[in-house]
Amino acid sequence: MDIEILSQKFCEYSASIKGYSKNTLKRYKNVIKGYCRIAGVSEINKVTDDNVRNLFYWGRTERKWSVNTFIVYHKTLLVFFRWCMKQGYLEKNPILDIEKPKMERKLPIKLTKQTALRLMEIVYNYPYEYKFLRYRNHAIFSTFIFTGLRKMELINLKFADVDIENLTIFVRQGKGNKDRVVPISYTLAQSLKKYKEERKRLNKTNPEFFSSLRGNIGFTENGLKKLVEQVRKSSGIIFTVHKLRHTFGTLMLEGGVDIYSLSRMMGHSDIKTTTIYLSASAEHLRGQMTKHPLNDLAV
Helix, strand or coil: CEHHHHHHHHHHHHHHCCCCCHHHHHHHHHHHHHHHHHHCCCEHHHCCHHHHHHHHHHHHHCCCCCHHHHHHHHHHHHHHHHHHHHCCCCCCCCCCCCCCCCCCCCCCCCCCHHHHHHHHHHHHHCCCCCHHHHHHHHHHHHHHHHHCCCHHHHHCCEHHHEECCCCEEEEEEECCCEEEEEECCHHHHHHHHHHHHHHHHCCCCCCECCECCCCCCECCHHHHHHHHHHHHHHHCCCCCHHHHHHHHHHHHHHCCCCHHHHHHHHCCCCHHHHCHHHHHCHHHHHHHHCCCCCCCCCC
């Protein structure tokens, strides 16, 4: 059986039965295609322990894969070959004998409080051609910094999901197909309210909360990419959308939020993912040191 055909069937199964996102399906297709190209195989009966192992050896030695890239390939091929076994196309899963490197525990890169404030100021005061862009862009960056939403969670945000009066945002089917409610601050609510009024003035009725300037359509992923590049260039601040998410997590801990509440707000499936922000926040750790019971002893 041709692997390309199996890959298509596997992705259809993953979308319809498992409900995986378009980005996940795209990753599946790219990894499977990459394996076939590098291993020089096109039929499922040509998959062997050796050519699978050679893929990972080549990736680490020749292509200098990071640990994360290695794990992405490993995880993708693991579930694909497991599916092939269930369908009767493979007798064993050749991935099971591949040893995974230990995941690197790097501290998340984030902006300081002062830099985050400066970024917000620059986004608001940029010489836009249209007033709508000023309020929309400020609302977008405010949402990232004050809620820690992921890129696609913001892009997919619906107008009905933002409840300014009750200070909540409903994240519909975030990462892992999980819904969650994120509380919003009064500061963010004010920014969203100004944008909402400007959106209404221009008669934007598209279901997405954030609208494009041209036409009655939602703001796109490509539009966000261009906006981030524009702000980077004008501000001189090096950042990504994910860096803004890390900024939210760290600043919330420094402000005193408990780790469990932060985990719920950020949509982490495992609280261990959230605990990395404890290490990233020196200010938070210093604050905890003041609780040492011998601090009051006179020297």
